[in-house]
Amino acid sequence: MNSSLFKYSSSAALSVARKSKFQRSTLPVLQTRHASTMNNHNVPKLSDPSLLKLDVNFVNGEWVKAKSGKTFDVYDPTNSKVIGTAPDMDSADTELAIAAAATAFKSFKTWTGRERSKVLRKWYDLMVENQEDIATLITWENGKPLADARGEAAYAANFFEWFSEEAPRIYGDTIPASVPGNRVVTFKEPVGVCGLITPWNFPAAMITRKVGPALAAGCTVVCKAPSETPFTSLALAELAQRAGVPKGVVNVITAATNTPAVGKTICTSPTIKKVSFTGSTGVGKTLMSQSSSTLKKLSFELGGNSPFIVFDDADLTSAVAGAITSKFRSSGQTCVCANRIYVQAGIYDAFTSAFVDAVAKFQLGSGFEKGVTHGPVINAKAVAKVDEHVQDAISKGAKLLAGGQKLPELGANFYAPTILGGMNAEMKLANEETFGPVAGLFKFETEEEVIKLANASDVGLAGYFYSQDIQRVARVAEAMEVGMIGVNTGLISDPAAPFGGMKESGFGREGSKYGVGEYMVTKMVTYGGNSGPIKA
Structure with a gap:
């Protein structure tokens, strides 16, 4: 980066x-200097107003409301005014998203790496084309300066570019066997449906850093977007649809009062095979405990x-x-x-x-x-x-x-x-x-x-x-x-670099060549009966 x-x-x-x-x-x-035009807090209009998704989530390729009809307000942190409302999805809504991802996984896992690469690359191109609108949404709901938000939008897009290039280059190994006549090979396979829980501080980059490697590996996802900054996540879902991501492969849901219930549903669902979470250590411990009921694969980037x-x-x-x-x-x-x-x-x-x-x-x-x-x-x-x-x-x-x-x-x-x-x-x-x-x-x-x-x-x-x-x-x-x-640098974030911690900061790595491995499992196949003379 x-x-x-x-x-x-x-x-x-x-x-x-x-x-x-x-x-x-x-x-x-x-004292720091204060902007003299603070009272003129005018949000630039989006070049593409359809990127602002109000009252709907993206499930199974469709824009849907919560079954209960409940919504929650999203506030501009600069002036505390309401930007709009988003669905307060519950456990039942989450189960529908999980089911959609499970159905989509059956076919998506058979795509070649090159086919997945092309979709990710198209999604990247659309993010670049819509960078200014994405940055506007980030600043509006997160509060960071627009220049900073533009940087995040570019950084977020770069994860799709990076993992579009990794998708065709997922390799297994041929291993010399210790038993005469045996041949040992390994295959890398997608782990399955993944639950992704993302934070508000980087509402675009934390989505793409998880979704990019998941799709590159052949997984499908249910992404729980942050209640503080849901509209950036939903705009990315709109671009996913335009990029040709098949229905059910990417599902984005929101929740506020129902967040604990949604998180528990994701962690305890036997259909979801991996959970990736970025957030506090305390919440991470709770999610890890809940995930133990089904022994999911986990990657946690914590405090x-x-x-x-x-x-x-x-x-x-x-x-x-x-x-x-x-x-x-x-x-x-x-x-x-x-x-x-x-x-x-x-x-x-x-x-x-x-x-x-x-x-x-x-x-x-x-x-x-x-x-x-x-x-x-x-x-x-x-x-x-x-x-x-x-x-x-x-x-x-x-x-x-x-x-x-x-x-x-x-x-x-x-x-x-x-x-x-x-x-x-x-x-x-x-x-x-x-x-x-x-x-x-x-x-x-x-x-x-x-x-x-x-x-x-x-x-x-x-x-x-x-x-x-x-x-x-x-x-x-x-x-x-x-x-x-x-x-000798204060900036270490880069799609090419493995991101993650040790001790109670979590485990697993995001970004880099290691990131895609977090969404895969290794299958070993031993072929026996290969000894003896070759028959004419």
């Missing part, structure tokens, strides 16, 4: 780090608490830019964003000064406004958690260096991008995923010390560090207990 896709304009405008020693005692608390380490020998300007990208992309609402920023003592003051200067350049407001770099967090619950972490840190001795307050004048879901200095391991931010625009800076002295701090977590999704010492790079990369590491 192009590394510029998710960079904010403020990252490019970073000032050169000041060489003078940073004096925390005299630094004023900085993170990513350490971001800056060593004394780091390039300061690059480290600040990387920390800005990693920490504040999507207002800190990514599973791989930096949550704990560890800075070695020799560079701590200079880094902090440059980091505060960079954050002061942010501009908050509606994602549709020109010049806005950061939008709201998703809802009031997210605001409350962010503020709880900030207040807890301050009460335990952290120094507020920027932000630190709600911004009700912009909207109920806005929180100022915040920097806290003097952090320690006793604070909530050090032990819990904040999932918001708060950067906590921890000072450390030695490499050994920071490795212990970085690994002192039950989760291990991503980690980052900056150093120009090649031997240190090798040591630290091997020592960090995370599934993904960014060395």
